Amino acid sequence: MIIPILIVAVVLWRIYVRTRRSFGRQRVRPRPMVVRIGILAVFGIGLLAMSARAPWSLAGVLAGAGCGVLLSLFALRHTQFEATAEGRFYVPHTYLGLTVTALFLIRLVYDLMFFREVASLPSAGVSPATFHESPLTLAVSGAFIGYYIAYYLGVLRRSRLPTREAATAMPSELQ
Numbered sequence: 001m002i003i004p005i006l007i008v009a010v011v012l013w014r015i016y017v018r019t020r021r022s023f024g025r026q027r028v029r030p031r032p033m034v035v036r037i038g039i040l041a042v043f044g045i046g047l048l049a050m051s052a053r054a055p056w057s058l059a060g061v062l063a064g065a066g067c068g069v070l071l072s073l074f075a076l077r078h079t080q081f082e083a084t085a086e087g088r089f090y091v092p093h094t095y096l097g098l099t100v101t102a103l104f105l106i107r108l109v110y111d112l113m114f115f116r117e118v119a120s121l122p123s124a125g126v127s128p129a130t131f132h133e134s135p136l137t138l139a140v141s142g143a144f145i146g147y148y149i150a151y152y153l154g155v156l157r158r159s160r161l162p163t164r165e166a167a168t169a170m171p172s173e174l175q
Contacts (some may be wrong), residue, residue: 064142091127
């Protein structure tokens with residue numbers, strides 16, 4: 001019983017941290033962003049591997065990831081970047097990041113509730129493996145992964161570009 005409670009606690013903590021990062025000015029921290037990109041890439045590869053046998057599942061992952069990348073490009077257009085003497089910062093597009101995260105969480109909670117209800121039936125024969133068979137679940141997961149990988153890559157790339165503020169505030173770093 002303690003393992004599920006710990007898992008739920010860790011997931012809730014990560015949701016809180018993710019939500020907090022969607023508001024206000026954030027310092028660009030390349031190392032943690034690269035780690036997040038790596039973790040999300042591993043999960044994305046895992047989703048692709050699990051869904052490779054079912055064409056609809058694979059299509060769901062790929063379509064979701066494509067939509068996530070397109071949303072991240074829109075969000076990057078509306079992200080503000082600045083360089084000051086204290087470092088480089090960005091202000092993320094609040095609503096898109098929260099929307100993608102909320103969709104992912106809503107679908108996760110729905111799947112868990114469905115699995116719990118169906119698994120309680122003695123003749124259901126449902127296993128956790130059925131989660132990767134839902135194209136909608138995989139599309140939402142793909143959108144979440146595609147959005148954050150592309151968004152973090154875009155933030156890292158755009159934060160390295162020289163700006164007027166960077167040229168006046170940090171001339172030694174740009175040379």
